[in-house]
Amino acid sequence: MAPPAIIAPSILSADFAALGDACSRTIHQGADWLHIDIMDGHFVPNMTFGAPVVTTIRKHVDRPQTAGGKGTFDCHMMISEPKKWVTSFKGAGCECYTFHYEAAVSSTAATRPQDETSERTNPKDMIRYIHEVGMKAGIAIKPGTPVDVLYDVLDSRSENEVPDMVLVMTVEPGFGGQSFMAEMMPKVQELRKRYPDLNIEVDGGLSEKTVDQAAEAGANVIVAGSAVFGASDPGAVIQRLRDAVERRR
Numbered sequence: 001m002a003p004p005a006i007i008a009p010s011i012l013s014a015d016f017a018a019l020g021d022a023c024s025r026t027i028h029q030g031a032d033w034l035h036i037d038i039m040d041g042h043f044v045p046n047m048t049f050g051a052p053v054v055t056t057i058r059k060h061v062d063r064p065q066t067a068g069g070k071g072t073f074d075c076h077m078m079i080s081e082p083k084k085w086v087t088s089f090k091g092a093g094c095e096c097y098t099f100h101y102e103a104a105v106s107s108t109a110a111t112r113p114q115d116e117t118s119e120r121t122n123p124k125d126m127i128r129y130i131h132e133v134g135m136k137a138g139i140a141i142k143p144g145t146p147v148d149v150l151y152d153v154l155d156s157r158s159e160n161e162v163p164d165m166v167l168v169m170t171v172e173p174g175f176g177g178q179s180f181m182a183e184m185m186p187k188v189q190e191l192r193k194r195y196p197d198l199n200i201e202v203d204g205g206l207s208e209k210t211v212d213q214a215a216e217a218g219a220n221v222i223v224a225g226s227a228v229f230g231a232s233d234p235g236a237v238i239q240r241l242r243d244a245v246e247r248r249r
């Protein structure tokens with residue numbers, strides 16, 4: 001059986017002027033996690049905010065009582081230098097740090113071989129480092145990246161190098177409110193077939209109209225921004241997203 005449904009509203013679509021209230025309300029409306037999109041204007045063509053803002057919203061949301069429990073801050077790092085911010089985000093109150101495979105691989109290309117931090121910027125070393133710092137580690141792939149690049153980490157014999165979650169992007173990262181790319185579903189199906197216990201997250205264009213396809217393919221962690229924050233009854237939307245996943249477990 002696939003892992004339980006986890007509904008993670010993306011606060012990218014929340015009112016940034018009232019983020020603390022928006023986050024606390026969303027958790028009370030039934031969200032499991034908060035999906036926090038960090039964009040650097042370089043890895044993606046948009047910018048959001050950094051660790052100081054995460055520190056302030058953490059004050060409005062109780063920390064999870066168990067690993068991966070309600071209130072988990074699921075930080076999606078759409079940034080070119082993911083290693084640089086691991087300790088800051090841990091300090092800010094992030095529990096799950098998801099970096100992009102593409103960013104880790106391009107740092108490993110050793111553009112700065114003498115940089116003493118470069119030895120940690122391949123995917124396995126990044127995952128180990130995030131674990132050592134004390135967070136769950138997620139690894140994300142953009143729509144153009146094939147899923148099989150992840151098998152090396154997912155099949156690692158060292159538990160510390162295995163990600164706790166894979167994020168399959170269902171839009172090009174950078175902006176909320178885009179259309180769901182159903183053509184990403186074979187990646188999810190393949191992952192679910194190979195890794196029955198893995199947390200598989202989908203992000204981009206998820207709504208009551210598209211969640212069935214994601215759930216059918218095997219996704220259990222559903223990120224939804226505009227569908228939740230744009231709804232007149234966000235709690236009902238969260239419940240329907242959850243039901244769609246639970247029906248297929």
Ligand SMILES: O=C(CO)[C@H](O)[C@H](O)COP(=O)(O)O
Pocket residue numbers: 010012013035037076171172173174175176177178203204205206223224225226227
């Ligand atoms: O990572 C993201 C964009 O890069 C967002 O999390 C995502 O797009 C969610 O927004 P929506 O549900 O409105 O598509």
